[in-house]
């Protein structure tokens with residue numbers, strides 16, 4: 001897909017996630033209201049064109065630093081959480097005031113990895129966001145920095161914005177950063193070359209992030225490639241450029257990097273499964289692997305071993321005896337139940353457990369084939 005086609009499709013996109021990085025929001029230790037004004041104006045124009053917009057905004061920590069007069073982003077997680085708690089309401093108020101100038105109502109959503117990984121909470125968050133969009137409200141999303149513990153953090157909002165894109169089944173992800181796209185090496189280096197179209201074969205040197213950012217260019221590339229795997233449009237633009245979003249949509253000369261979307265894609269549920277942290281592992285025999293690759297569910301008879309203590313409804317890895325990850329899926333039985341029914345015929349489940357949820361341990365509709373997936 002060339003740049004012209006990308007921009008044509010982007011102009012047709014109906015639901016768009018716009019991610020705004022910390023470096024864009026902040027200006028020498030305080031919120032850069034001029035830049036935000038220009039972004040808000042452009043978003044208001046997109047809404048006038050009947051596009052549904054969701055913002056994923058960083059900047060809580062940067063805004064808290066401004067309030068406290070802290071010059072260097074702390075490494076200590078407790079200090080970061082306290083600064084985020086201080087900065088988030090300030091940030092959301094600035095957005096609220098700016099959008100009100102265009103008659104646009106905003107709402108705040110603070111989300112954690114848990115809310116995305118747990119299928120019920122994922123669906124719940126999705127329903128809330130869909131309702132807000134139906135009411136023509138512009139949701140402004142950030143990670144719930146003040147409560148998340150280190151192991152359960154997204155950390156960077158690039159990955160969070162990809163998960164929101166998937167959750168809400170949006171058409172496009174526009175990442176606003178402090179740079180106009182991807183370079184082969186340090187953008188300050190005169191030998192660095194601009195990479196306009198990105199796919200999974202891309203080669204680049206990551207030269208570290210800006211003073212305020214968490215993810216750097218690497219997480220933007222991860223998020224964009226994941227979006228492209230779903231067949232979605234994704235791009236990186238320089239959010240510091242005045243009216244950057246307007247230029248992206250209207251000016252064919254505007255410079256930005258985009259990700260080439262895949263044509264063979266998987267659906268939102270399967271993509272959620274693929275991206276979920278597994279709660280455990282089942283090891284399957286050759287026959288079960290063949291069945292799965294032929295689009296059949298995983299029965300207890302094909303399971304040889306169980307690892308980890310997981311519950312019914314968790315996502316588990318399904319591995320073959322060589323240790324290859326064949327698939328990931330939502331399990332109908334917990335680990336202790338599978339331990340008892342493994343290598344048994346489905347007719348025996350009731351006799352062994354005294355009850356039965358289903359003949360299969362993982363139904364094919366709740367399974368994503370990783371081997372097949374990575375070959376796409």
Ligand SMILES: Nc1ncnc2c1ncn2[C@@H]1O[C@H](COP(=O)(O)OP(=O)(O)O)[C@@H](O)[C@H]1O
Nearest residue numbers: 021022023177183206207208209210213216217
């Ligand atoms: N190869 C590269 N191409 C583009 N940008 C890069 C590269 N290596 C490092 N960077 C830096 O990544 C930074 C953007 O990431 P980050 O600071 O996390 O921004 P944000 O706050 O927008 O998320 C830019 O300041 C840029 O200098």
Ligand SMILES: N[C@@H](CCC(=O)OP(=O)(O)O)C(=O)O
Nearest residue numbers: 022058059060061157214215
């Ligand atoms: N949730 C954090 C943002 C994390 C962060 O800095 O992200 P990014 O600038 O997108 O790399 C905050 O609001 O400060």
